[in-house]
Amino acid sequence: MATAPAAQMETKWWSGGKSPFNVEYGKLMMWYFLMSDAFTFGAFLISYGTIRFSQNYWPDPNQVFNAFPFAGHANLPLAFVSLMTFILIVSSVTMVLAVHAGHHNDRKGVVKWMVWTIIGGLAFLGCQAWEWTHLITGDHAVLVNGNIEHIGTTVSRNPWGAPVAGLMHDGHPVSTTGPVAFGGYFFGITGFHGFHVFSGVIINIIMLIMAMNGTFDRRGHYLMIEKAGLYWHFVDLVWVFVFLCFYLI
Amino acid sequence: MEHHNPSEVTFHHEPGGKEVVSKIIRTTVILSVITLIELALGFGIYFLNQTPDPSSALILFMKGVIVILSLLKAFYIVGVFMHLGDEIRNLIMTIVVPLLLFVWFIAAFLWDGDSWKTLRNTQGLSKPATGEVAKPAAPKAHGEGH
Numbered sequence: 243m244a245t246a247p248a249a250q251m252e253t254k255w256w257s258g259g260k261s262p263f264n265v266e267y268g269k270l271m272m273w274y275f276l277m278s279d280a281f282t283f284g285a286f287l288i289s290y291g292t293i294r295f296s297q298n299y300w301p302d303p304n305q306v307f308n309a310f311p312f313a314g315h316a317n318l319p320l321a322f323v324s325l326m327t328f329i330l331i332v333s334s335v336t337m338v339l340a341v342h343a344g345h346h347n348d349r350k351g352v353v354k355w356m357v358w359t360i361i362g363g364l365a366f367l368g369c370q371a372w373e374w375t376h377l378i379t380g381d382h383a384v385l386v387n388g389n390i391e392h393i394g395t396t397v398s399r400n401p402w403g404a405p406v407a408g409l410m411h412d413g414h415p416v417s418t419t420g421p422v423a424f425g426g427y428f429f430g431i432t433g434f435h436g437f438h439v440f441s442g443v444i445i446n447i448i449m450l451i452m453a454m455n456g457t458f459d460r461r462g463h464y465l466m467i468e469k470a471g472l473y474w475h476f477v478d479l480v481w482v483f484v485f486l487c488f489y490l491i
Numbered sequence: 492m493e494h495h496n497p498s499e500v501t502f503h504h505e506p507g508g509k510e511v512v513s514k515i516i517r518t519t520v521i522l523s524v525i526t527l528i529e530l531a532l533g534f535g536i537y538f539l540n541q542t543p544d545p546s547s548a549l550i551l552f553m554k555g556v557i558v559i560l561s562l563l564k565a566f567y568i569v570g571v572f573m574h575l576g577d578e579i580r581n582l583i584m585t586i587v588v589p590l591l592l593f594v595w596f597i598a599a600f601l602w603d604g605d606s607w608k609t610l611r612n613t614q615g616l617s618k619p620a621t622g623e624v625a626k627p628a629a630p631k632a633h634g635e636g637h
């Protein structure tokens with residue numbers, strides 16, 4: 243609270259006639275929606291953890307996610323996902339600045355920072371599209387039922403199994419197939435997160451158009467920017483845990 | 492809200508001005524530094540795994556540190572960027588207390604997964620599984636399941 247803490251203590255929030263949480267209805271409900279969404283993401287990630295714990299072998303993320311656009315076959319673990327993480331952190335910061343400008347009814351500031359936030363969101367989606375394409379189309383030599391096959395990572399096939407000792411094919415080591423669940427969880431959870439980013443970008447674009455049309459100026463407040471901001475930060479928050487569960491550990 | 496006295500209900504939580512912007516910048520720097528530390532630990536794990544005999548206890552410890560750092564990042568994002576720290580205590584509690592369910596949720600299901608692995612390897616603790624023990628080289632042993 244900006245006001246003096248002593249004044250807040252004296253306020254009887256539940257005596258009626260005022261909003262007991264001192265927030266507007268929409269913002270409170272956005273918080274509760276995000277809490278429920280946190281449980282949805284949490285359930286997905288915990289289910290992933292359960293399956294991973296139940297397997298004797300799980301692919302090493304540094305081996306799976308080691309590519310970078312235009313870098314060919316260079317071994318660059320963590321590099322591309324770091325870029326994606328920083329893009330999302332920066333777009334979260336520009337969103338805070340948009341909300342901050344909204345508090346001061348500064349339309350120019352809101353428009354400027356919303357544009358940057360949208361660009362950040364689109365950049366992140368572009369990165370994710372590249373990563374998915376690379377995983378799905380990137381073939382690897384895998385020993386399946388005694389035959390060497392070239393398969394990519396999909397929801398039904400996983401080339402990232404344990405290496406077969408001493409077996410090489412075209413200069414690349416051959417591995418067995420890995421747990422099928424790997425692709426399903428990876429595409430399922432990053433896809434669900436990507437869908438949140440996508441809908442967040444759409445919401446931000448609508449907010450941008452409303453801000454440019456002066457809708458919020460006529461209302462006298464920019465509370466809608468705040469609610470869109472909460473959603474956008476949540477997307478960043480979820481990425482912290484997706485980044486943790488799929489790429490770091 | 493029209494029928495409320497506007498002086499009683501104010502939705503403006505921020506004092507505004509430069510101190511807010513400097514707080515945002517400070518939080519950005521903290522988040523970036525934490526992310527860089529996480530990446531350094533991630534690379535540490537990567538290089539440890541390249542060594543012939545990596546210490547699994549050390550790797551587990553590093554992963555634990557990364558998890559704690561991620562929780563710290565979550566705290567800063569929610570507390571500062573989402574301004575939850577500026578809300579009334581009762582509101583904070585209605586969001587945070589239900590999330591404590593995650594403590595049980597994570598512990599119970601990871602435990603379940605571990606138990607599942609034991610059952611998978613021992614066929615319900617009755618006898619060694621053929622796929623794991625009798626034919627250790629069989630590639631299919633890794634691909635079955637989900």
